[in-house]
Amino acid sequence: IDFKIITNDGSHDSMKMLIDLKNIFARQLPKMPKEYIVRLVFDRNHESMCIIKDNTKVIGGICYRKYPSQRFAEIAFLAITANLQVKGYGTRLMNKFKEHIQKQDVEYLLTYADNYAIGYFRKQGFYQEIKMNQDRWKGFIKDYDGGTLMECYVHPNIDYGN
């Protein structure tokens, strides 16, 4: 298992992996309009961390956007392919993601969690109570009715890489 940060850099390999990831999101997040998923996954302001099996096969990932001046990042989409869910990959992905984002001087993660995913996010240290000051994030991320806003504090000194 490998974890790779993929951006829309125009290379063939990146394109292929982002298409595979987009397809996993589209299947696992059926309420999300497909065009919206495509737009964000290929948007130059967004990055994705992919979980890759056997060197080439994308089995899941996180698509996110960093707001460096605000020191937070928003998780737009997160999914693991259907037949590999609830085997711990989602937890490993989140830990790797925190380890990565911590080095980028990000202090908070925000996400609009699907109702079904609230339990998963809770286990990953996300809370419905938003501690970050409103003026730091309001207006930066889009309001979204279909989900519950959750926040995770990324401690600068915790080793998330286990």
Ligand code: ACO
């Ligand atoms: N509700 C409650 N608990 C859950 C859920 C859930 N939907 N999914 C997993 N868990 C629990 C597991 O039981 C496990 O608990 P444990 O540690 O006590 O055993 C823990 O969360 C972690 O489980 P993992 O095996 O690491 O999770 P998984 O690999 O299945 O990844 C994920 C979780 C990403 C939510 C996956 O199930 C998935 O892709 N689901 C469908 C898509 C989805 O809902 N994505 C999130 C939408 S919100 C958003 O994208 C911003």
